[in-house]
Amino acid sequence: MSDTAYSNDRPEVLRQGGEGSAGDFFELLKPRVMSLVIFTALVGIALAPGGIHPVIGFTALLCIAVGAGASGALNMWYDADIDAKMARTANRPIPSGRVAPQEAAVFGSILSVFSVMTMGVLVNWVAAALLAFTIFFYVAVYTMWLKRRTPQNIVIGGAAGAFPPMIGWAAVTGSVSLESLVLFLIIFMWTPPHFWALALFRSGDYEKVGVPMMPVVAGERETRRQIMIYSVLLVPVTLLPGLMGFAGALYTGATALLGFVFLALAFRVWRAEPGLRQDKAAKGLFAYSIVYLFLVFSLLLVERLLGL
Amino acid sequence: MQDDDNERHKIEAPVWTEEQIKKRRQRNLAIAWTLAGFILLFFVVTIVKLGGNVANRPM
Numbered sequence A: 001m002s003d004t005a006y007s008n009d010r011p012e013v014l015r016q017g018g019e020g021s022a023g024d025f026f027e028l029l030k031p032r033v034m035s036l037v038i039f040t041a042l043v044g045i046a047l048a049p050g051g052i053h054p055v056i057g058f059t060a061l062l063c064i065a066v067g068a069g070a071s072g073a074l075n076m077w078y079d080a081d082i083d084a085k086m087a088r089t090a091n092r093p094i095p096s097g098r099v100a101p102q103e104a105a106v107f108g109s110i111l112s113v114f115s116v117m118t119m120g121v122l123v124n125w126v127a128a129a130l131l132a133f134t135i136f137f138y139v140a141v142y143t144m145w146l147k148r149r150t151p152q153n154i155v156i157g158g159a160a161g162a163f164p165p166m167i168g169w170a171a172v173t174g175s176v177s178l179e180s181l182v183l184f185l186i187i188f189m190w191t192p193p194h195f196w197a198l199a200l201f202r203s204g205d206y207e208k209v210g211v212p213m214m215p216v217v218a219g220e221r222e223t224r225r226q227i228m229i230y231s232v233l234l235v236p237v238t239l240l241p242g243l244m245g246f247a248g249a250l251y252t253g254a255t256a257l258l259g260f261v262f263l264a265l266a267f268r269v270w271r272a273e274p275g276l277r278q279d280k281a282a283k284g285l286f287a288y289s290i291v292y293l294f295l296v297f298s299l300l301l302v303e304r305l306l307g308l
Numbered sequence B: 001m002q003d004d005d006n007e008r009h010k011i012e013a014p015v016w017t018e019e020q021i022k023k024r025r026q027r028n029l030a031i032a033w034t035l036a037g038f039i040l041l042f043f044v045v046t047i048v049k050l051g052g053n054v055a056n057r058p059m
Helices: A012-016 A022-028 A031-047 A054-078 A101-122 A125-146 A153-162 A164-173 A178-209 A220-244 A249-271 A276-306 B002-009 B018-055
Strands: none
Touching (some): A031 A153, A031 A178, A054 A164, A153 A178, A220 A249, A220 A276
């Protein structure tokens, strides 16, 4: 027995690191979340007035993607204790022992610094500052501070996911404008119904690890009511681009239709009886919410590309 | 006594398995490619930003 005995019964080499493959480190970047971030940031870049050289635009997207990935890695490092106890996350690189916590922390920190500095040097410092703030917001404000303390965690934490189109816009214009704020608001308002729908049929997992998700703390009835409220707020916000003149009739018409379906599904969740019917309604809304956000941003992009 | 102390403070060299060596090589290659891409990105952006002025410097 040496002086450095560990109480943990994992093999020592796992705690020291050196076990993970390149793919395990890539998984730390939460590639699926990253793809949505890249897409919404691309829409921000495409909509911003003035245009940008494709190489600089690509660089901005790369920095946003790496910055988002870095915050994902830092989130996984901080949340490894609860990830290990939830079925959905138990096989992530840290709880499964493939990557040591300190490796993930260093990996995430280095990528954060490099993404922000590269954005500043090669694109502009307004976009870099917004990217730095987004990483700080997701890691410190959401992951470390709010996630385990308040059922409003995802409302405020959702802001971190709403910043990418704003950063994309700032990469082109070097500023923050009302239009980019509207793109931010669309994702910000979309996040609560999206995540609470998930939480309605996954609340057991969150309850087990003590994360105060809305259904756990305030009950399913209140969660269903809040989903309805945020959905009612979301739909008019998605119509703002048309009213403000940076989206056309195609966007406005299609988004109104998509919003109507969103409201109908949210209403079904609101009125559902607890139990299987509620789970079914929540799953329906959750699945549709992903398609919905993708389509709303696609419409903005398509209109701009077609010059409508 | 001296021997005991030596034994206590001895640092064990890690023993790497074939699998670990393979993964380490894979990680190192990923880092190498990333760094090469990073350098290339800075080079290309510099050319884009300077444009025709790349060659324009006083002798």
